[in-house]
Amino acid sequence: MTRPALVSQGRSRPTDRGAGIPPQTPDTIPVATAPAVRRADVDAGRWPDVARPPSAAPARTAIARHFVGRALDRLALTGPATGARPSAAGPRLTLHDPDAFHRRIGRHGLIGFGESYMAGEWDSDDLAGVLTALACRVDDLVPAPLRRLRGLWVSARPTADRNTRGGARENIHRHYDLSNDLFSAFLDPTLTYSSAVFTAFPARFESLAAAQHRKIDRLLDLADVGAGTRLLEIGTGWGELALRAAARGARVTTLTLSAEQAALARERIAAAGLTDRVDVQLRDYRDIEGRHDAVISVEMIEAVGAEYWPAYFTALRSALAPGGRIALQAITMGHQQMLHTAATHTFISKYVFPGGLIPSREAVAEHSAAAGLRTAADRGYGEHYAETLRLWRERFTTARTTVGGLGFDPVFQRMWEFYLAYSEAGFRSRYLDVRQLLLTEGTHR
Incomplete structure (x- = not known):
C-alpha cells in the first residue's frame, strides 16, 4: 500500500526510529471505537481543511443533502440519534453535524466526506461496513446526468x-x-x-x-x-x-x-x-x-x-x-x-x-x-x-x-x-x- 500531504503534520513531536520487530499480538482483536474529536479542538495549523468547513454554497449543499440523504436511506445506513438504539441490524452512520457534513460533500465530494469524518462530524459503529455498502453501489447512488457534472465539485491533482x-x-x-x-x-x-x-x-x-x-x-x-x-x-x-x-x-x-x-x-x-x-x-x-x-x-x-x-x-x-x-x-x-x-x-x-x-x-x-x-x-x-x-x-x-x-x-x-x-x-x-x-x-x- 503505497504517501500524505497533511499526514506528516498530524504528529506533534518527532519520534525515534523503531529498532526492530513489533510485539506479537493476536490477529483477531476487538475493535475499539474511533477517538472522539470536536471540531473546535482541531489544530487549524495542522489540519486547516478539517478545522474549518467550507463556506456555505446553498445550491451545492442542498443537492448533497438530497442525494446523500436518499442514498443513506436506500442503503439503510441512516443512523439514530447519538446514544439511541438502532432499529435494525447492520452498519449505521450517525451524523453529529448534518449541516457541516452536507456542506463538505457539496463543496468537495468524497474528500469532504472523509474530512467530515476526521472532524468528528459523523461516526459509525462499523466504518468498513458503511464504506463497503457505499462502494458496492457507488455507480447507482448519483444519477448519471449528475455524474457527468462531477467536474463542478472535484479538483484536479496538484502538479x-x-x-x-x-x-x-x-x-x-x-x-x-x-x-x-x-x-x-x-x-x-x-x-x-x-x-x-x-x-x-x-x-x-x-x-x-x-x-x-x-x-x-x-x-x-x-x-x-x-x-x-x-x-x-x-x-x-x-x-x-x-x-x-x-x-x-x-x-x-x-x-x-x-x-x-x-x-x-x-x-x-x-x-x-x-x-x-x-x-x-x-x-x-x-x-x-x-x-x-x-x-x-x-x-x-x-x-x-x-x-x-x-x-x-x-x-x-x-x-x-x-x-x-x-x-x-x-x-x-x-x-x-x-x-x-x-x-x-x-x-x-x-x-x-x-x-x-x-x-x-x-x-x-x-x-x-x-x-x-x-x-x-x-x-x-x-x-x-x-x-x-x-x-x-x-x-x-x-x-x-x-x-x-x-x-x-x-x-x-x-x-x-x-x-x-x-x-x-x-x-x-x-x-x-x-x-x-x-x-x-x-x-x-
Missing part, C-alpha cells in the same frame, strides 16, 4: 505531486518516513505492508505473518528465485522479501527512496547475518544499474504515477538479464474508474498517497507490452487484501494509545482509520483487486 525524481522522493517521504514505530504498531512482525495470502477467511487459524510469508514465497517462486539468483527488488519496504530471498541463497539488490525504511531494513538484514547477500540502496527505479536474473516489485507501481508508467516498465525490462523473470504484485481497478481517478484529486491522493494512482489491468498490459514484456501469468487475490486490511485496522485501533504516544493526534488517527477502512471497502466491494503477475521477454500473445 506539485508529480513523481519527478525530486517529487517521488518527497511523496515517499511523506508516507513511509512518518515513523517506523507507527507502522510497527499495526503491521505484523514481518513488517510487510502489502496484501497477504491466506488459506481461509476469516483468518482465525493462521497468523498474519504466516500469510505474508506465503505471499512472499509465491512471488519468489513465480520469479524462480533460488540459490545464486541475482535478484533486483524495486521497493524494499522494511526488508522482509529481501531477507527471505537471501535465505534461499539469492544475492539481492533492493531499492527504496525511504530513508527510514532503508535504515531499519539494514538493521534487520544485519541481525539475520545476511549483509553479504543483500545490498539496500537509496535509489530511484529510473537509475537501476546492471542486469538481473529476476526482478520483483510489490505494490510499487501504484506509487509511480500514470505519467511515469512507461519509464517504470522500461526500467524493469532494462534490468532483466536474457531469460529472466519479473514478478509483480499490483493493486488494480477498472479501466474507466482509473481514468476518472487519474484526473481527480481524491481523499487518498490528498492525505495518504500523493502522486500515486492505481492502474487498471489494461494499463498494465499496454505499458508492459510497449516495453517488450509479455504477461505469462496473472492471478487475483482481492479478497485476501480485504482480510489483510481488516487485520491492520483492528491492530491500529487497538494500538491507539501507542500511536498517540508517538505524537499522532486524534485527527490523524481518524484519518488513518478511514484510509484503512476505505481501502478494505474497495476490495470487499470488488471495486479494487490485487494481482500477482509474471512478466517475461517478448510480446503479448
